[in-house]
Amino acid sequence: MITIEDNGAGVSPDMKGRIFPRGVGKNTGLGLFLTREILTLTNITVDETGETGHGTRLDLRVPKEG
Numbered sequence: 001m002i003t004i005e006d007n008g009a010g011v012s013p014d015m016k017g018r019i020f021p022r023g024v025g026k027n028t029g030l031g032l033f034l035t036r037e038i039l040t041l042t043n044i045t046v047d048e049t050g051e052t053g054h055g056t057r058l059d060l061r062v063p064k065e066g
Contacts, residue, residue, distance in 0.1 A: 001059055001060065001061055001062070002059075002060040002062060003057060003058070003059050003060075004057070004058045004060070005050060005055050005056065005057040005058070006055045006056055007054075007055045008055050008056060009052070009053065009055075010050045010051060010052045010053055010054055010055050010056050011048055011050060011052060011056055012052060013052055016048070016052075017048075019032050019048055020032050020033055020035075020036045020046075020048075021033060039060065043063050043065075044060055044061065044062050044063070045060070045061045046058055046059070046060050046061075047059050047061075
């Protein structure tokens with residue numbers, strides 16, 4: 001497991017579970033969508049597990065063979 005986190009505002013409750021689909025976001029809506037798609041090619045999964053108001057946290061699960 002690789003964890004990446006910051007100390008910002010985090011993901012709002014209405015966006016929890018919806019940050020990875022294409023078109024979601026402030027600009028092109030491709031950033032996290034492309035991130036997840038590329039990681040999927042290498043069998044790595046990514047989930048947002050942060051707490052609203054305490055920052056964003058991304059957990060990347062890397063398979064042992066990775």
